[in-house]
Amino acid sequence: MSASRMVLPLRRPNSMKVLDLCCGAGGLSMGYHLAGFDVTGVDNRPQPNYPFTFHQADALEYLDRITGTGEVADYDLIHASWPCQNKARVTAWRGSRDDHPDLITPGKKLMQASGRPWVIENVPEAAWDGTLRADYLLCGSQFGLNIRRHRAFETSWGGGGDLLPPCWHHKGLLAFEHKGERAYADAMGCTWMNKTEARQAVPPAYTHWIATQYLTHETRAA
Template sequence: MTNTHKPRLLDLCCKAGGAAMGYHRAGFEVVGVDIEAQPRYPFEFHQADALEYLAAHGHEYDLIHASPPCQLFTAYRRRGGGVGDSYPNLIAPIRQLLRELGLPFVIENVAGAPLSDPILLCGSSFGLDVRRHRLFESNLALTAPPCDHSWQTPRFPPATNRTNLRRTVEVGVWRIPLKVQQQAMGIDWMNSAELSQAIPPAYTEHIGRELLTHPINPARTAAA
């Protein structure tokens, strides 16, 4: 980056801060926003509507990350396990505001979400005992290390309806010790429910380090 100050990153729909910690480790000053209180968020936090906060304060930041609610696009919802169409789809309105703002941005969501030309990151690429595939869209170039599932051998307790061992740790379930789930995700401050909504910090640390190699120039990105 050409800026000499520590870049400020706005973390929208932040939940308990999995993405935030990765960006922090990469070298960003992180500020989180979520519609719900997040008592364990590890950095400055504002409880607010993401779209409203972005419209009012987005210009105060160097880069913006958004993790819109993903329930609408989960495999469980696609199999008919959801509750009608009540889940919000904030990807399009957030993307529109981000493009109008003209700052570098990243949008994160689950595999199957309608992101534009995203990269896919997997826990196996970072030595984690999860796969947790997630998509990342950006208006700056990003690269993704390939999945490497081969080293993840069967060694973890199976799901309740199966007998064969799992190759990865099941996250967000009561029967797996919390410490095991935390270690698998690379997160030590969240409870089980928060972990189930989080992404490993390793993902955004990788992305953050790549973003810091770009000359983050609002005028250039606005014109792109």
């Protein structure tokens, strides 16, 4: 689907705030924004195209600090996309996995210590060795996107909720050929990013859906 024909969901602000750690240029931040959240991102690299409030910082140190000061209570939800290179198959093939420390394990401990509901996103490989529990395993084809990009999500509420259609990219019903990286970025829904940023990005549709699962869980818990 071309960017110009993409139908974006109607945004209804919900007065809730999400902190997106390791936000990159904001693919997943955008999903939370579209679900109505006020979004703040943290990344250790400059992110000139990030569309929301941004702090450049080490995410582990940032979360530890705001938990200590109590500022973390300003956020309804903490999201983290800890870097995936320690888990990704592609890094293993290159033989450079050991150059990338596992931040999921210390990151999850800090998220648990924050006392706030949380979501961790990573490549499915992170669930293979138990580092992450795949409460949700999402694929672009479940959202009608012409992309194949699987991602696992562990949440503090443990999954459940609405059903999604099964992943159907393997049925050959989607044409995965994209004319270059620009077309792939647009197919993900990351139209504001440059090609380099989009390489690391995850489609906003995934956290738009995760956010609705969080809101459903909160409503039921109340």
